[in-house]
Amino acid sequence: MSHPHPELGAPPALKEGALRITPLGGLGEIGRNMTVFEYGDRILIVDCGVLFPEDEQPGVDLILPDFSYIRDRLDKVDGIVLTHGHEDHIGAVPFLLRENPDIPLIGSKLTLALIEAKLAEHRIRPYVLEVKEGQRERIGPFDCEFIAVNHSIPDALAVAVRTPAGMVVATGDFKMDQLPLDGRLTDLPTFAKLAEEGMDLLLVDSTNAEVPGFIPHERDISAALRNVFANADRRIIVASFASHVHRIQQVLDAAHEYGRKVAFVGRSMVRNMGIARDLGYLKVPGNLIVDVKQLDDLPEKEVVLICTGSQGEPMAALSRMANRDHQIRIVEGDTVVLASSLIPGNENAVYRVINGLTRWGAKVVHKGNAKVHVSGHASAGELLYFFNICKPRNLMPVHGEWRHLRAAAELGIATGVPRNRVVIAEDGVCVDLEKGVARIVGKVQAGYVYVDGASVGDITEASLKDRKILGEEGFISVFVAVDSTNGKIVGGPTIQARGSGIEDNAFVPVAAKLQEALDRSASDGVLEPRQVQQLVRRTIGKWVADNYRRRPMILPVVVEV
Numbered sequence: 001m002s003h004p005h006p007e008l009g010a011p012p013a014l015k016e017g018a019l020r021i022t023p024l025g026g027l028g029e030i031g032r033n034m035t036v037f038e039y040g041d042r043i044l045i046v047d048c049g050v051l052f053p054e055d056e057q058p059g060v061d062l063i064l065p066d067f068s069y070i071r072d073r074l075d076k077v078d079g080i081v082l083t084h085g086h087e088d089h090i091g092a093v094p095f096l097l098r099e100n101p102d103i104p105l106i107g108s109k110l111t112l113a114l115i116e117a118k119l120a121e122h123r124i125r126p127y128v129l130e131v132k133e134g135q136r137e138r139i140g141p142f143d144c145e146f147i148a149v150n151h152s153i154p155d156a157l158a159v160a161v162r163t164p165a166g167m168v169v170a171t172g173d174f175k176m177d178q179l180p181l182d183g184r185l186t187d188l189p190t191f192a193k194l195a196e197e198g199m200d201l202l203l204v205d206s207t208n209a210e211v212p213g214f215i216p217h218e219r220d221i222s223a224a225l226r227n228v229f230a231n232a233d234r235r236i237i238v239a240s241f242a243s244h245v246h247r248i249q250q251v252l253d254a255a256h257e258y259g260r261k262v263a264f265v266g267r268s269m270v271r272n273m274g275i276a277r278d279l280g281y282l283k284v285p286g287n288l289i290v291d292v293k294q295l296d297d298l299p300e301k302e303v304v305l306i307c308t309g310s311q312g313e314p315m316a317a318l319s320r321m322a323n324r325d326h327q328i329r330i331v332e333g334d335t336v337v338l339a340s341s342l343i344p345g346n347e348n349a350v351y352r353v354i355n356g357l358t359r360w361g362a363k364v365v366h367k368g369n370a371k372v373h374v375s376g377h378a379s380a381g382e383l384l385y386f387f388n389i390c391k392p393r394n395l396m397p398v399h400g401e402w403r404h405l406r407a408a409a410e411l412g413i414a415t416g417v418p419r420n421r422v423v424i425a426e427d428g429v430c431v432d433l434e435k436g437v438a439r440i441v442g443k444v445q446a447g448y449v450y451v452d453g454a455s456v457g458d459i460t461e462a463s464l465k466d467r468k469i470l471g472e473e474g475f476i477s478v479f480v481a482v483d484s485t486n487g488k489i490v491g492g493p494t495i496q497a498r499g500s501g502i503e504d505n506a507f508v509p510v511a512a513k514l515q516e517a518l519d520r521s522a523s524d525g526v527l528e529p530r531q532v533q534q535l536v537r538r539t540i541g542k543w544v545a546d547n548y549r550r551r552p553m554i555l556p557v558v559v560e561v
Contacts, residue, residue: 011430011442014038018434019165024446025065026399028426031088033399034065039163042140045080046170050091062451064092069444074100078140082107083172084156085114085243094122104129108155113275148187149174152376153243154281165433166200173205175378179217181246188389195391201438202392206400206408207377214381216374222250224371229258234300234333239310239318240340242268245276247339255304256285263292265307266317310340322356332361339372380411387415394438396423474498475553478536482560510543529558
């Protein structure tokens with residue numbers, strides 16, 4: 001089993017006749033999926049998604065893949081294949097097309113409709129190529145065949161990429177639900193045909209590789225939802241991903257059965273469900289949907305709201321309801337359904353929302369206490385079945401944290417993939433397919449790019465560290481005015497603290513110590529403002545650490561007069 005090494009250097013020039021595969025996101029994490037294929041001097045990208053921030057990334061809205069590896073070669077990109085319409089696979093497309101709006105987008109009808117609506121907000125009109133399962137298209141030197149897969153959003157596709165170097169199959173996100181709501185099965189016969197042709201490298205969804213057995217059927221949720229509707233006396237509020245058409249369909253069906261009206265809440269939910277309805281993916285009984293403004297005219301026992309926020313996103317509708325920062329006020333007796341799983345890293349945020357909702361008297365139904373969610377990713381039993389069908393010559397697990405990648409690797413080995421043909425990579429690791437063998441050849445930059453409001457890439461890890469210190473320890477400002485000729489103090493020091501838990505009058509003892517230290521440094525000829533600032537920082541920092549065992553941010557301001 002080959003794996004990355006922290007000392008990997010830059011990859012060599014791509015050999016003639018070889019295919020290079022470089023994931024820029026999605027490995028070692030759940031989200032930010034983006035894989036770059038290179039043959040000759042041409043590039044094909046599969047997916048371009050975002051990662052949502054965690055608690056240790058305060059103020060960050062989104063996390064993008066780092067495009068620097070291909071930034072100066074965007075004119076060489078023949079297209080971006082989008083496997084499905086979830087944000088972790090399409091959310092970064094607008095940011096890439098800002099840099100080159102001429103890159104074609106290739107995907108299914110629903111996937112393209114979702115991304116086109118998103119791009120319209122950025123005033124980008126992309127060139128698109130709509131494809132469907134069974135279709136085969138030549139995109140530059142890349143011969144792409146699209147295969148139907150079942151996932152938690154309609155119209156998901158896997159893609160087989162053929163080049164003279166061999167065939168690589170990227171599954172995208174998939175599972176093998178044998179009773180899907182839309183009747184669209186993962187196309188195992190086509191995967192078997194690709195195996196007969198020779199699958200040189202398989203990039204496989206690893207998210208549930210640790211979960212034994214098979215994922216329950218999506219339609220099994222219907223009974224749990226009907227039970228919720230049957231026992232709810234007041235409003236029902238359902239939180240789901242804004243693209244989870246299958247889940248929303250089941251909520252609509254239950255609402256219709258129990259005589260309730262439905263209102264969508266949140267811009268992305270309204271937009272995406274409108275698209276799904278217009279394209280025929282969402283079947284809506286007549287007069288079921290009402291505008292949120294009409295809810296006040298309806299009895300509470302006849303109301304269903306469908307909103308975003310199932311992952312505890314701070315600005316999503318459900319989080320704002322829990323914080324009493326939304327026009328819809330949670331009241332005693334409301335029922336809230338979280339119709340999703342917990343994405344790793346979001347647990348604390350979700351539990352905060354659940355506690356907030358419960359505080360106001362809501363009954364919260366979630367995966368932990370009712371069967372209101374099933375995963376969209378194949379579990380270990382399905383992956384074993386899948387590997388035995390595909391018979392890949394080389395295997396590279398993707399879309400998962402380290403534990404998921406390694407679990408998927410071991411499953412592949414158990415089904416006969418040679419251990420030395422299994423590649424465990426991470427973001428930025430370059431894998432070359434040459435003469436039927438996939439091997440790691442180097443590593444490129446693939447760090448996080450943070451979006452904070454209108455700022456893209458300006459926030460650094462150092463900035464986030466400062467934000468965490470400010471949020472956890474507060475800050476202390478120190479103002480000193482010094483004579484520019486002799487370094488003597490002519491004003492201050494004035495010391496103020498915010499968020500540190502230290503009262504301003506507590507700094508009287510250290511102010512005298514600081515003045516003595518500054519006088520000594522002036523006598524020694526230390527007059528340069530930056531050196532004076534460092535002295536102030538060291539003196540105050542040591543005093544606070546010794547007396548309060550805290551490490552606030554210290555902001556010295558030295559003014560020469």
